Amino acid sequence: MTEIGLDVLEDTLSFYIRSLNMAVSRDLDQSLEGLDVARGTGKITTLLLVDRHPGIRPSVIAQMILKDRSAMGRLLEQMEEHGLLTREVSSDDNRAQALYITGKGRELADLIRPIITRQSRNFFSDITDEEHAMLIRVLGRTYRRVVGLEPNDEV
Amino acid sequence: MTEIGLDVLEDTLSFYIRSLNMAVSRDLDQSLEGLDVARGTGKITTLLLVDRHPGIRPSVIAQMILKDRSAMGRLLEQMEEHGLLTREVSSDDNRAQALYITGKGRELADLIRPIITRQSRNFFSDITDEEHAMLIRVLGRTYRRVVGLEPNDEV
DNA sequence: TATTGTTATACTCTATAACTATA
DNA sequence: TATAGTTATAGAGTATAACAATA
Numbered sequence: 533m534t535e536i537g538l539d540v541l542e543d544t545l546s547f548y549i550r551s552l553n554m555a556v557s558r559d560l561d562q563s564l565e566g567l568d569v570a571r572g573t574g575k576i577t578t579l580l581l582v583d584r585h586p587g588i589r590p591s592v593i594a595q596m597i598l599k600d601r602s603a604m605g606r607l608l609e610q611m612e613e614h615g616l617l618t619r620e621v622s623s624d625d626n627r628a629q630a631l632y633i634t635g636k637g638r639e640l641a642d643l644i645r646p647i648i649t650r651q652s653r654n655f656f657s658d659i660t661d662e663e664h665a666m667l668i669r670v671l672g673r674t675y676r677r678v679v680g681l682e683p684n685d686e687v
Numbered sequence: 688m689t690e691i692g693l694d695v696l697e698d699t700l701s702f703y704i705r706s707l708n709m710a711v712s713r714d715l716d717q718s719l720e721g722l723d724v725a726r727g728t729g730k731i732t733t734l735l736l737v738d739r740h741p742g743i744r745p746s747v748i749a750q751m752i753l754k755d756r757s758a759m760g761r762l763l764e765q766m767e768e769h770g771l772l773t774r775e776v777s778s779d780d781n782r783a784q785a786l787y788i789t790g791k792g793r794e795l796a797d798l799i800r801p802i803i804t805r806q807s808r809n810f811f812s813d814i815t816d817e818e819h820a821m822l823i824r825v826l827g828r829t830y831r832r833v834v835g836l837e838p839n840d841e842v
Numbered sequence: 843t844a845t846t847g848t849t850a851t852a853c854t855c856t857a858t859a860a861c862t863a864t865a
Numbered sequence: 866t867a868t869a870g871t872t873a874t875a876g877a878g879t880a881t882a883a884c885a886a887t888a
Contacts (some may be wrong), residue, residue, distance in 0.1 A: 539735040546807035548826040553708035580694040628845040652701035671703040782869040
């Protein structure tokens with residue numbers, strides 16, 4: 533078993549990203565079991581963004597979670613049904629919506645913040661603090677480029 | 688747009704892994720468009736493992752691509768239909784199968800190796816070579832722990 | 843003409859459990 | 866009793882295209 537070589541994948545970053553994605557997502561789903569943000573990608577980010585940025589537009593969130601508008605709409609519909617947020621027509625632009633957190637949504641956000649942080653650090657428990665900081669810095673840079681955010685200063 | 692903070696996700700490694708997984712997988716699918724290994728996770732790894740390790744068992748591959756036996760079986764069925772590999776009864780254990788690559792499978796493996804390597808490096812183009820090596824080393828360590836492989840020596 | 847969001851659909855993946863055959 | 870693989874199914878996510886309303 534030890535000597536099963538992974539061929540070119542051994543040195544392919546996308547392989548590790550894709551494999552660890554499955555593992556960490558499964559583990560995260562267990563940590564969030566029974567909560568309205570478990571399963572799939574985007575609900576957690578959406579909840580936290582709406583909480584931090586009242587009136588934010590769906591299309592802005594869609595860009596940051598790498599979904600198209602149709603997937604974003606279904607996500608919001610589900611979260612609205614669960615009473616986590618409300619959708620209003622934007623006062624700036626009648627085509628657009630403004631999203632607002634509900635009391636229930638805020639409670640859930642407050643509940644999951646420590647869970648999310650702890651789960652990620654525990655999952656990558658064999659990584660040192662220096663390595664962890666470096667991973668965040670490097671992968672964060674790629675993430676911001678991919679979604680079209682301005683580069684950070686990377687102190 | 689610049690000032691949209693990501694709340695606790697900003698420092699959460701799982702967030703970057705999960706987000707970049709979507710982006711890099713989509714990009715990879717484009718690079719492999721029309722080929723039998725595009726879409727989904729596991730087909731590429733399976734093809735390369737069967738090519739490198741003739742007679743390998745499905746359950747060994749399943750462990751390395753983080754799938755259960757049922758998902759593995761469907762993957763193999765599809766790949767066998769496409770003429771990429773064959774399944775035989777293992778001579779060691781009549782319950783188990785031994786997988787072998789076909790000529791067509793080998794051709795495809797040879798075709799995709801450079802594509803996979805190049806796609807990953809191009810996607811993470813804003814990462815330096817040192818950073819890239821470090822990411823492989825650190826994430827590879829976590830990957831091996833997760834799938835239950837022996838730790839590398841990490842020269 | 844471009845943008846915001848909606849609807850519909852086909853495809854695929856995921857998780858689970860029950861099942862057969864062999865060890 | 867445990868293991869290797871199969872089958873069936875319900876639920877969820879993904880990709881695509883066509884659509885209405887507004888800018």
